[in-house]
Amino acid sequence: MSTSPDSSAAYLLIFRNTGAENYRHLSAQQQQELVGRWNAWFEDLLARGKATIGQPLEDATRIVAGPGGSRVVDGPFPEAKEAVGGFVTLQVSGLAEATAIAQRHPGLEFGMLIEVREMTPHCHLGVNTRTVTATA
Amino acid sequence: MSADASSSPSPPNQPAQLVEHFFRHEKGRLHGALVRLLGVHNLSLAEDVAQEAMLRALRTWSMGGVPANPSAWITQVAMNLARDALRHRKMASGKEGAIITHHEQMTATPAVAWEAAQEIRDDALRLMFVCAHPAIAPDAQVILALKILCGFSTGEIARAFLATESAIEKQLTRTKQRIAESGIGFELPEGENLAPRLDGVLAVIYLLFNEGYKASSGDRLLREELCQEAIRLGGLLVAHPAGRSPRCHALLALMLLTSARFPARLDDQGGLLRLDDQDRTKWDRQLIAQGLGHLGQAAQGHDLSEYHLQAGIAALHCLASDYASTDWEKILLHYDELLKLKPSPIVALNRAVAIAHLHGPQAGLDTIATIPQREKLDQHYLLHAVTGELHWRLKNHQAAAWHFRRALALAQVGPEQVYLSRLIERADPASANPTRSFG
Numbered sequence: 001m002s003t004s005p006d007s008s009a010a011y012l013l014i015f016r017n018t019g020a021e022n023y024r025h026l027s028a029q030q031q032q033e034l035v036g037r038w039n040a041w042f043e044d045l046l047a048r049g050k051a052t053i054g055q056p057l058e059d060a061t062r063i064v065a066g067p068g069g070s071r072v073v074d075g076p077f078p079e080a081k082e083a084v085g086g087f088v089t090l091q092v093s094g095l096a097e098a099t100a101i102a103q104r105h106p107g108l109e110f111g112m113l114i115e116v117r118e119m120t121p122h123c124h125l126g127v128n129t130r131t132v133t134a135t136a
Numbered sequence: 137m138s139a140d141a142s143s144s145p146s147p148p149n150q151p152a153q154l155v156e157h158f159f160r161h162e163k164g165r166l167h168g169a170l171v172r173l174l175g176v177h178n179l180s181l182a183e184d185v186a187q188e189a190m191l192r193a194l195r196t197w198s199m200g201g202v203p204a205n206p207s208a209w210i211t212q213v214a215m216n217l218a219r220d221a222l223r224h225r226k227m228a229s230g231k232e233g234a235i236i237t238h239h240e241q242m243t244a245t246p247a248v249a250w251e252a253a254q255e256i257r258d259d260a261l262r263l264m265f266v267c268a269h270p271a272i273a274p275d276a277q278v279i280l281a282l283k284i285l286c287g288f289s290t291g292e293i294a295r296a297f298l299a300t301e302s303a304i305e306k307q308l309t310r311t312k313q314r315i316a317e318s319g320i321g322f323e324l325p326e327g328e329n330l331a332p333r334l335d336g337v338l339a340v341i342y343l344l345f346n347e348g349y350k351a352s353s354g355d356r357l358l359r360e361e362l363c364q365e366a367i368r369l370g371g372l373l374v375a376h377p378a379g380r381s382p383r384c385h386a387l388l389a390l391m392l393l394t395s396a397r398f399p400a401r402l403d404d405q406g407g408l409l410r411l412d413d414q415d416r417t418k419w420d421r422q423l424i425a426q427g428l429g430h431l432g433q434a435a436q437g438h439d440l441s442e443y444h445l446q447a448g449i450a451a452l453h454c455l456a457s458d459y460a461s462t463d464w465e466k467i468l469l470h471y472d473e474l475l476k477l478k479p480s481p482i483v484a485l486n487r488a489v490a491i492a493h494l495h496g497p498q499a500g501l502d503t504i505a506t507i508p509q510r511e512k513l514d515q516h517y518l519l520h521a522v523t524g525e526l527h528w529r530l531k532n533h534q535a536a537a538w539h540f541r542r543a544l545a546l547a548q549v550g551p552e553q554v555y556l557s558r559l560i561e562r563a564d565p566a567s568a569n570p571t572r573s574f575g
Binding site: 015018020023024026027028029031032034035036038039044054055056085088107 | 154157159160162163187188191192193194195196197198199200201202251264287288289291292
């Protein structure tokens, strides 16, 4: 499955449907608990060397399209379910492990969708993506 | 207290941790800051803005970690949202325009730390005075305080009071309408206004504590949190120059000394244990020490409030190494004073218990017989439970069982019912229900 020679592959977890509406019904106490569980999920991955980067994204979105970037459209766009709220990059043995990690995410019970994508080992310029350093 | 702890920077590479109840308490703190900015008439807007800021924090901190100073982070977000909300409402006419300008000045110049801390303490106190305003009924005051000051959700309040969420929601809406109509301001009462308004605040805190203390069948953990909240608010009060009165210390002492006994209050099955059955080694020594400290501060000056007397009684119980060594003579003196200060059938009944301990069960029954307006207690299980107990001690087992049965019929709460069932079995073993094996 993995194309990486050391049988370790980079995966990207894309978090969708993380809008505020999903958490509005929670009490302050439950909100705090969710923050704690969510961070524990990520910190455990960091500690085990499984996660490399994790980052939330702002809602504000700009789409650039057309030849020469002639079309510039500012969001956010109405489909909250589709909106990407954040991402995590993983260094794991393969799709099965990346999936298992995603399945343990505490945000899933509040409607979050996680897209699991393998990152190709080399970018089109031939620069090894492993040079990405952990910043989280 | 919690805000201070959370603002200390965490060591590098160590993710910041949120102190217990950070979100809930932060919400209450934000309400104070936002109401100062938006005005008491915009209480609902302040709540919406605070909720929105909490949601931003939830999403950002979940995916990006908790910042080193979460309180400052969330305040900044809330203030920005409040400004946006005001702009959005297009309230740029005179007054609201001035609010925006004032706010921009506030956020443009970072406040000196101690000044900001002072402001926060003032806001919390101002908000207490809003919640305890005499224009609001006492029950509604407690609900509002839980929502606004303590940051509980309507769902949690409903669970604590065994009410439906929509009933709580409706009551809060009515209360907020009343606040808007009454034109309640956001200031600290001064001069001769301060003392009576402070009494109102103490009454709400005391009600809040009693709601949590009652062995009601609502969510037990939540109820203990109500008591903790009442103690926290009492602590905020005595930390403030405007609230630092002897009776505030007395109330805080009363709550601390009472809650020190919580760990011993229930048996393993969740059944109620009376004072004489409690394992006193389980009493919280630290809370007792704190309570006695505040009782000492309460004694400065000549004020003698009902809180002083009740705290004194609680202290006498806490200071007795076992039930037999309880100083009933001093307790009786306290009840005598309390009865003069605040005559009530319940206080008179408690006084009768003290008399029974000093002069025997018959003296206790005689005292009960002379309680003025005793009929007010007829529907209260406690009168019949105490009467039954005194008959039991006189070995009138038939009469004891009869009174325990009346008490059981009036008790509404699970643990109390279980407790009374046990007493009935003891007084009248023949009537025991064999299926109730736990006794």
